[in-house]
Amino acid sequence: MxxxxxxxxxxxxxxxxxxxxxxxxxxxxxxxxxxxxxxxxxxxxxxxxxxxxxxxxxxxxxxxxxxxxxxxxxxxxxxxxxxxxxxxxxxxxxxxxxxxxxxxxxxxxxxxxxxxxxxxxxxxxxxxxxxxxxxxxxxxxFSESSSISTQTEMSLQDLELKERQHQSHMRVKEETIETLNSTTQDLQRRLDSAQKLLEKVKEQSKKSTEKIKQLLIEKARAENKEARTKSMEDRLRLGQFTTQRQGAKFVETWNDGYAFTDLVKRQEKIAKEREELDQQRKSLMKRKPPNSPHPSSKSRPKQNGPNDEGFAKPFPEFMNHAEFYERDEILKLRQAAFKKEEADLQGELEKLERERNLHIRELKRIHNEDQSTFRDHKVLNDRYLLLRLLGKGGFSEVYKGYDLKEHRDVACKIHQLSKEWKEDKKANYIKHALREYEIHKSLDHARVVKLYDVFEIDANSFCTVLEFCPGNDLDFHLKQHKLMVEREARCIIMQVVSALKYLNERKPPIIHYDLKPGNILLCHGSTCGAIKLTDFGLSKVMDDEHFNSQEGGMDLTSQGAGTYWYLPPECFVVGKEPPKISSKVDVWSTGIIFYQCLYGKKPFGHNLSQASILEQNTILRATQVQFSPKPTVSQEAKDFIRRCLMYRKEDRADVLALAKDPYLMPSNKKSSAAAAAHASAAAVSSPHNQLSNSENST
Structure with a gap:
């Protein structure tokens, strides 16, 4: 300082x-x-x-x-x-x-x-x-308010260090940018090659799809031609429809072919031979030797009176035991041969009848296909190729199709509205179809046919795409074979109950309401394979708004719809308020189907039409089911049918309880559940007997 x-x-x-x-x-x-x-x-x-x-x-x-x-x-x-x-x-x-x-x-x-x-x-x-x-x-x-500014001192070495660091950073950035640019260029080249490959694959896929489409059409035409050729050949062998005039109308009548004519002739021939055999046997019995070697007068036949010419008939000549035994054995063998031949002819006749049913079905299919507007292998919605007509209903046609995108067989159900219908009827039909679609599209179960797609074709038609099942339905199988063994019928009922259980376990539960053999598809065409339920057009959704368990179910708003042979008595009750229904409707239908599979006929109203069933109150009087002695059916199966066909719905089991029935359980669980089932059946039988007794007294 x-x-x-x-x-x-x-x-x-x-x-x-x-x-x-x-x-x-x-x-x-x-x-x-x-x-x-x-x-x-x-x-x-x-x-x-x-x-x-x-x-x-x-x-x-x-x-x-x-x-x-x-x-x-x-x-x-x-x-x-x-x-x-x-x-x-x-x-x-x-x-x-x-x-x-x-x-x-x-x-x-x-x-x-x-x-x-x-x-x-x-x-x-x-x-x-x-x-x-x-x-x-x-x-x-100087004023004290003057500010003192600070100054940073940096040496030349610091500046050079900063400059070197800056240059190194710049070099790193340049290298990074160069690397990123090269990576971007490489990715761009890969993207371009991938796009070219994708375009090439799309082009190949398009060509493959066109080729598959062409091959499928050729195959369908070849199959159609073969079916028509076979049908023309079977017209002469099995029969055909002929148009005859009756008054002012033309009516189609069926005429059997030469196979049936030949079979009838053979049956008539066998019948005549059997009559001759019976006469020979009667004459042989007259010549039967007596038991003793020297017959007495009592053992001799009485002398015949004079005939028309006034001469008395001679006494029949007795045969010895060896001759009589020889002739009697020949006649017995001939009689057994005639029985065997008659049985063979009967089996051949049943086989011809089954072939005739298939032939009639094919004739109708060909006729409907010729009249259809979709017969020329059209492609619907740029995706579904129609191959051949499978069947035709009241307002719909079912085609076998092929999905060109997913590459799988499908069933295309084409709904056609009549141009003569009024707008309210069209709206009602479309409403029910859309309702069926909304119910069906949410279902995913191995025993339920899957619904893939729904789209509009034109102003008066739309199409629903379903899972394709190559076999026939159970109704056609029963018409062909009349009945089936209990084991096969039980297997089918187990699968049906499994599907119904799925429908009732989901939220909200669903009543099928139209359960019948025609809506049970056999996936492999036989009763030994899997089955699938279809046709949810009359299904009921048991939501909280419409279903009330305390009141007994939901209101039946579509009374009169459905197939009367398979509906329970509560669906036919007429009153001020609509009847209440629940899943027990499907339980009744299950029992009817099981009975028909075992005995080859329906338990109630078998030979009656739906109009006759409604007029005669057949189902309302179906208080108790009767079993035929033949064919032989186990007692467990009969008890199961009785539990399904309880007249009062309060006594009838619901679907979830039916799924636990001992008859449907495996063999190791049957013994434990049999006692409880018998106890419940005994408790239920007492009010049922009282109801039947009161009805009989009235």
Whole structure:
């Protein structure tokens, strides 16, 4: 601190202005001692050292400096300090070009130190020489509000390090950009090749689809031609429809072919031969030898009376035992041969009848296919290729189709609305079809036919795409084979109950309501395979809004619909309010189907039409089921049918309870559940007997 007192007051003033004023230069100016004026050079100083020096000065020292400064300034005369920096101001902007930044300007009273600071080295010596010749008047004290700006000092090594780091970062960035560009170009090349490959695959797939379509059409036409050729051949062998006029109308009648004619002739021939055999046997019995070798008069046959010509018939000549035994054995063998031949003819007749049923079905199919508007292998919805007609219902046609996208066989059910229908009838039909679609599309079970798609064809037709099952339905099988063994029938009923259980376990539960053999599809065409339920057009959804378990179920709003042979008695009750139904409707239908499979006929109204069933109240009087002695059926199967066909719905089991029936359980579980089932059957039989007794008394 003592060193600053030997400095010139003007130098101290410049140092103070340099510290307290606003700085515009980057590097501080170091001022040397008086003895070094001639050899002073520009040097770098530390801003912190200057600040410490100035802060260490006391007010007394400040006043002394000002006094010395006033004395020196009187010698040189009045002159402003800005005049000494006129030459230096032109060089100060060059210091800001280094990119360090320009500091804010100080007030006008302290502007001259910044000019001093911005001057390059070498100008300070000129200023010192001028100040010694013309002293400057005393400067007023700086305001304490002037700010002290900080300055960061960086060495050349630091700058070079920063520059090297910056260059290394730039190189890394350039390398990264180059790598990314090369990766992008590689990915772009891969994308282009993948797109070309995709286009090529699409083109190949399109060609393959067209080829598959062409092959399928050719195969369908060949099969159709073969079927028509076979049908024409069978017209003569099995029979055909002929049109005959009856009054003012033309009616189609069926005429059997030569196979049936030949079979009838053979049966007539066998019948005549059997009559002759019976006559020979009667005559042989008359010549049967007596037991004793000399028959008495009692054992002799009485003499016959005179005949028409007036002559008496001779006594029959007795045969010995050997001859009689020989002739009797021949007649017995011939009689057994006739029975065997009759049985063979009966079996052949049943086989011809089954072939005739298939032949009639094929004739109807060909006729309906010729009349159909979709017979020319059309492609529906740019996806489904129609191959051949499977069958025709009231307002729909079912075609076997092929899905060109998923490459699978499908069944296309085409619903056609009549142009003569009124708009309300069309709307009602479409409403029921859409309702069936909404119910069916949510079902996913192995024993339920899957629904794939629904789309509109035109203003009067739409199509539903279903899972294709190659076999026939159970109704056609029963018409062909009449009945089946209990084991096969039980297997079918187990699968039906499994599907019904799925429908009742989902939320909300579903009543099928139209369960019958025609809606049970045999996947492999025989009763030894899997089955699937179809046709949910009359299904009922038991949601919370319509179903009330305390009231007995939901209202039957479609009374009169369905197949009457398979509906329970509660569906035929007529009153002020509609009857209540539940899943027990399907339980009744299951029992009817099981009975028909075992006995080859329906338990109620077998030979009646639906109109006759409705007029005669056949189902309302079906209080008890009767079993035939033949064929032989186990008692467990009969009890199961009785539990399904309980007259009162309160006594009948629901679907979930039916799924736990001991008859449908595996053999190891039957014994444990049999006792409970017999107890429940005994408890249920008492009110049933009371009901039947009361009805019999009335």
């Amino acid at each position: 003592q060193e600053f007192r030997h400095f010139d007051p003007q130098k101290l003033e410049l140092l103070e202005a340099r510290i307290k004023g606003n700085r515009s230069s980057q590097q501080p100016i170091m001022i040397a001692d008086d003895s070094n004026h001639s050899t002073s050079t520009c040097s770098r100083g530390s801003p912190s050292d200057d600040i410490e020096v100035m802060q260490s000065e006391t007010p007394e020292k400040e006043r002394k400096k000002r006094k010395r400064k006033g004395q020196d300034s009187d010698l040189s005369g009045p002159k402003k300090i800005s005049e000494y920096f006129k030459a230096a101001t032109s060089l100060s902007p060059g210091r800001t070009s280094l990119g360090i930044g320009i500091l804010p300007k100080s007030p006008p009273s302290s502007s001259y130190p910044s000019q001093m600071m911005s001057s390059p080295c070498g100008n300070s010596n000129d200023y010192i020489s001028h100040s010694s010749q013309s002293p400057k008047p005393a400067r007023p004290r």
